[in-house]
Amino acid sequence: MTHDNRGHDGQPRESGDVTRPQPAAGAASAETAARHDAGGLWEHPLGAARDVWAVFVQGRRRDTHVYAGDVHAPDAEMALVLAKENYTRRDPCVSLWVVRADQIHATAQDAAEMFVPATDKSYRFGGSYRQQRKAFQSSYQAAYREEDQ
Amino acid sequence: MSAMPPVLPDDPEMGRRFTERVQSGEQIEAGEWLPAEYRFEALRLITMHANSEIMGALPEREWIPRAPSLARKMALTAKVQDEVGHGMLLYRVAETLGRSRDEMIADLVAGRARFHNVFHYPAETWADVAIIQVFVDGAAMQTQGALRSCSYAPYSRVLKRICYEEDFHIQLGLDVWRSLAEGTPRQRAMLQDALRRWWTPIIHFFGMPDRVSPHTEKMLAWRIKVKSNEELRQQFLRRFVPVILEYGLEVPDPGLRWQEDEQRYVYTEPDWEELKRVGRGGGPKSAERLALRQRFHEQHAWVREAVNRWLQDHAQDAVA
Numbered sequence: 001m002t003h004d005n006r007g008h009d010g011q012p013r014e015s016g017d018v019t020r021p022q023p024a025a026g027a028a029s030a031e032t033a034a035r036h037d038a039g040g041l042w043e044h045p046l047g048a049a050r051d052v053w054a055v056f057v058q059g060r061r062r063d064t065h066v067y068a069g070d071v072h073a074p075d076a077e078m079a080l081v082l083a084k085e086n087y088t089r090r091d092p093c094v095s096l097w098v099v100r101a102d103q104i105h106a107t108a109q110d111a112a113e114m115f116v117p118a119t120d121k122s123y124r125f126g127g128s129y130r131q132q133r134k135a136f137q138s139s140y141q142a143a144y145r146e147e148d149q
Numbered sequence: 150m151s152a153m154p155p156v157l158p159d160d161p162e163m164g165r166r167f168t169e170r171v172q173s174g175e176q177i178e179a180g181e182w183l184p185a186e187y188r189f190e191a192l193r194l195i196t197m198h199a200n201s202e203i204m205g206a207l208p209e210r211e212w213i214p215r216a217p218s219l220a221r222k223m224a225l226t227a228k229v230q231d232e233v234g235h236g237m238l239l240y241r242v243a244e245t246l247g248r249s250r251d252e253m254i255a256d257l258v259a260g261r262a263r264f265h266n267v268f269h270y271p272a273e274t275w276a277d278v279a280i281i282q283v284f285v286d287g288a289a290m291q292t293q294g295a296l297r298s299c300s301y302a303p304y305s306r307v308l309k310r311i312c313y314e315e316d317f318h319i320q321l322g323l324d325v326w327r328s329l330a331e332g333t334p335r336q337r338a339m340l341q342d343a344l345r346r347w348w349t350p351i352i353h354f355f356g357m358p359d360r361v362s363p364h365t366e367k368m369l370a371w372r373i374k375v376k377s378n379e380e381l382r383q384q385f386l387r388r389f390v391p392v393i394l395e396y397g398l399e400v401p402d403p404g405l406r407w408q409e410d411e412q413r414y415v416y417t418e419p420d421w422e423e424l425k426r427v428g429r430g431g432g433p434k435s436a437e438r439l440a441l442r443q444r445f446h447e448q449h450a451w452v453r454e455a456v457n458r459w460l461q462d463h464a465q466d467a468v469a
Binding site for chain 2: 046047049050051052069070071072074075085086089090109110
């Protein structure tokens with residue numbers, strides 16, 4: 001995502017502010033913020049200038065809209081026109097979304113550890129049950145043959 | 150939370166951790182902490198690239214009205230549109246490093262910013278279009294292809310898209326090249342002449358052979374530079390000298406030969422002073438192309454004023 005280090009007024013912020021944006025009221029849950037030991041906020045607005053729009057392209061009807069890049073535009077209609085010119089010149093597209101980039105909130109890059117599973121998550125995957133069944137069946141068959149003799 | 154100390158711009162410990170991260174192959178996202186010097190160098194590189202896309206559209210643009218067929222006219226228009234689009238993408242990436250697009254474009258039209266040496270030269274004939282599409286875009290592809298693995302993630306993402314489109318430019322160029330190379334003796338002579346005029350600027354394109362300076366080493370360590378100038382030039386020669394020979398055309402450098410034991414091309418040292426002069430805006434077309442860009446910038450000032458006025462009038466529309 002292309003958040004830049006200009007404030008909402010388009011003025012450059014202090015470079016140090018970029019990873020430490022102003023806290024939005026009630027935004028961070030105390031628990032998650034405490035777990036993030038780097039001490040920064042775990043989420044923040046992207047902080048783009050007001051005329052920056054993020055563009056999402058849907059390639060085919062069955063697909064999700066995927067972030068493609070940004071355009072500068074005064075309003076949504078103009079943003080869609082520019083998005084069409086810039087992001088749909090070749091590859092298939094059936095629908096475009098544009099959203100003001102300054103309305104997007106993101107988890108902090110240095111808070112990525114909160115997505116790392118704390119425990120073994122294999123019980124959430126079908127594949128791990130297939131493996132168990134295979135292991136069970138092979139030992140069952142081996143036992144059956146031994147009994148047969 | 151509000152008691153957190155502000156991040157110092159160039160804390161040596163943070164700088165050391167940053168260098169470790171990028172050296173281990175990690176990429177940096179927009180908005181993350183950067184050493185001030187990294188920000189400066191990355192911004193310089195990306196602004197220069199953005200400017201070159203915009204100025205690079207101009208030599209080929211001159212040939213749109215004179216393209217020899219409708220198919221060629223449509224393809225060339227598409228290519229020029231791609232280049233301007235690349236400029237748009239790159240200025241946006243540069244903005245994430247702290248300069249606004251308006252400031253960068255103001256620098257460009259005022260002649261305060263640089264753009265690639267090759268775009269300071271004239272495109273005299275239709276054969277020049279073939280040379281630009283094959284060799285200039287081919288040269289750019291070596292640099293940009295390598296930089297796809299650079300450490301600044303937004304630049305790297307945009308380069309993937311740019312290289313995808315540049316591939317079309319090179320394939321289109323090879324088609325124009327082939328039709329001229331297999332054409333009449335006059336067409337072949339025109340192609341050979343264009344190649345002769347473009348050879349030195351293209352060898353210049355990759356820059357001077359790098360001295361092992363602390364600066365270059367830092368750029369390589371930070372992965373703002375991924376391969377040395379000379380490596381990229383050699384990569385280009387290996388890919389494109391065979392294209393010239395395949396069609397029985399002459400490489401314009403009589404000193405060019407393949408050095409088997411070193412696995413590299415030896416070439417006649419070009420006049421590096423010319424590169425410096427051209428880079429500073431002293432090329433045969435520098436002033437004319439800048440004046441054109443400036444004229445259109447001024448002609449379109451009313452659009453920017455209208456947009457800014459609209460934004461001011463609708464400031465309260467922003468969702469709080």
